[in-house]
Amino acid sequence: MDEMDLMKKLRDVPSPDAEAYDRARTALQAAMAEPGSTVVRPKRWMSWPKVSAAAVGAAAVAVAVVMATTSGTTPAGPSDAGRSEAAPQAVVESPLVKLASEVKAAGTLPGDASLIIGTKPAPDGTPYVYYTVYSDRGQIFKGDSPKTLASSVAKNDDQAMPFDAKVMAAARLAADGDVEKARTAMVTPAGNALGLGLSPAEADKAWADAQAEMAEEFRKIGKQVPAPRPRPTGKELENLINNHLWSNSTYALFVGAANTDVRAGVLKLLATIKEVTVAEAEAGGKRVLNLSASPDILGGDASTVLTLDFDNGLPISNEIFPAKDSKTPSKHAIVTYRSSRVTLADVAAGKI
Numbered sequence: 001m002d003e004m005d006l007m008k009k010l011r012d013v014p015s016p017d018a019e020a021y022d023r024a025r026t027a028l029q030a031a032m033a034e035p036g037s038t039v040v041r042p043k044r045w046m047s048w049p050k051v052s053a054a055a056v057g058a059a060a061v062a063v064a065v066v067m068a069t070t071s072g073t074t075p076a077g078p079s080d081a082g083r084s085e086a087a088p089q090a091v092v093e094s095p096l097v098k099l100a101s102e103v104k105a106a107g108t109l110p111g112d113a114s115l116i117i118g119t120k121p122a123p124d125g126t127p128y129v130y131y132t133v134y135s136d137r138g139q140i141f142k143g144d145s146p147k148t149l150a151s152s153v154a155k156n157d158d159q160a161m162p163f164d165a166k167v168m169a170a171a172r173l174a175a176d177g178d179v180e181k182a183r184t185a186m187v188t189p190a191g192n193a194l195g196l197g198l199s200p201a202e203a204d205k206a207w208a209d210a211q212a213e214m215a216e217e218f219r220k221i222g223k224q225v226p227a228p229r230p231r232p233t234g235k236e237l238e239n240l241i242n243n244h245l246w247s248n249s250t251y252a253l254f255v256g257a258a259n260t261d262v263r264a265g266v267l268k269l270l271a272t273i274k275e276v277t278v279a280e281a282e283a284g285g286k287r288v289l290n291l292s293a294s295p296d297i298l299g300g301d302a303s304t305v306l307t308l309d310f311d312n313g314l315p316i317s318n319e320i321f322p323a324k325d326s327k328t329p330s331k332h333a334i335v336t337y338r339s340s341r342v343t344l345a346d347v348a349a350g351k352i
Contacts, residue, residue: 094271095278095289099313100264104175106312107260111341112136114258115352120335133347134256138165146352153348163189167252171265179268186252186269187245194231194240207231242273242297250306253315257339263313273297283307288316295323302330314339 113135122128131149133141140160143149151157166189174182184196193210195203208228215225232240249269256262270276275294280287287310295303301323307316315337322329342352 096267096271100267103260103264103313109341111343113342113344114256115340115342116257117338118335121333132255135344140164146350150348150350153344167248168256168262171252172261174265174268175261183269183272186248187241239296242275245273246293246297257314258341267313301326301328
């Protein structure tokens with residue numbers, strides 16, 4: 001079974017592209033190995049040939065629940081979110097906010113869709129190139145070559161899921177100015193297991209219900225059910241919130257970067273994470289912005305540097321660095337990106 005056939009087994013799971021699946025599968029593995037943990041492992045690259053199609057489908061279903069409970073896909077209840085460490089950070093001083101305003105003011109280039117060409121290391125170390133098109137109407141088409149991408153568009157093989165619509169809507173909301181509301185929406189596209197906006201009692205119930213759902217999914221795939229654990233609070237809570245604000249925002253960027261509103265909104269949202277540092281640098285003869293995310297918000301096993309074009313905010317690369325003190329450090333990896341505006345008609349005709 002080739003990679004594209006395998007990924008088609010994941011249609012019923014949010015964000016079923018190759019990169020998002022890697023994140024999700026790693027979260028499931030972490031939950032199985034460390035049932036007492038409440039943090040998510042950073043992104044790794046799975047070895048697809050070692051996993052059967054049936055196992056992938058079952059694991060993916062469980063992942064959707066695990067990410068809502070173990071890795072903090074959802075934020076915390078008001079008793080925790082109201083604390084200073086969980087509150088949205090000021091964004092006015094970040095160069096990302098200035099860049100977002102410039103991106104928004106520049107307007108949208110011609111075309112009706114965003115094309116992202118990503119290159120990452122395959123399990124055997126060779127480059128794996130994948131293509132993603134996000135249309136202005138919210139459709140998502142994928143392929144592992146211009147030919148398979150063209151076929152996907154021509155057949156209207158729209159792979160967008162509700163999760164995609166939610167994160168893109170959150171990005172657009174941030175671009176339009178309501179960053180605080182957009183921040184909540186970007187952290188909660190898969191549910192509210194941690195009870196944001198609920199009373200303490202309601203938040204505890206939401207957490208318990210989510211754990212019960214997760215336990216059922218573990219039983220379905222024949223895995224040991226993790227022991228129940230209390231709802232995260234304090235710094236642990238903040239890290240979970242930031243983890244998924246980063247993960248979901250960058251997911252939106254890596255799918256729809258050439259869409260002006262999506263890109264501008266993601267820039268504003270990333271600016272609210274205090275653990276993310278922004279530095280100007282030079283790469284390949286051009287000015288760039290390096291966004292560094294600490295191990296605190298990546299599960300402790302790695303840090304990452306997201307490199308953006310200084311002038312337009314388009315993603316250039318995302319580099320993972322293993323955490324030296326981790327018992328299970330992630331492998332070093334670099335994903336590179338090329339973004340452009342296209343028309344669906346041109347893509348269907350193989351003109352990209």
